[in-house]
Amino acid sequence: MSDGVVVTLERIYEKLVELEIRLGDHPKQLDDHETRIRNLEMKVWGFAGLSGIVAVFVSLIITKVGP
Numbered sequence: 001m002s003d004g005v006v007v008t009l010e011r012i013y014e015k016l017v018e019l020e021i022r023l024g025d026h027p028k029q030l031d032d033h034e035t036r037i038r039n040l041e042m043k044v045w046g047f048a049g050l051s052g053i054v055a056v057f058v059s060l061i062i063t064k065v066g067p
Helices: 009-023 026-065
Strands: none
Touching: none
C-alpha cells in the first residue's frame, strides 16, 4: 500500500500566492472590458435610433413625392 500524497497548508499557501501573482490585475482588465462593451453598445443603439429616424423621414418623402 502506498503512502499517497501529502498536501500541507504551506504548499497550498505557496500555490495560492503563485496563482495570485500569475493572475495579476484581471479585475482591472474586466472593468476596462465592461467600459469598452458599454461604449460599443451606446454606439450601436445610437446608430439604430438614427437609422430609425432616417427611415421615417425617407418614408415621408417617398409618400409625398409619390403619385
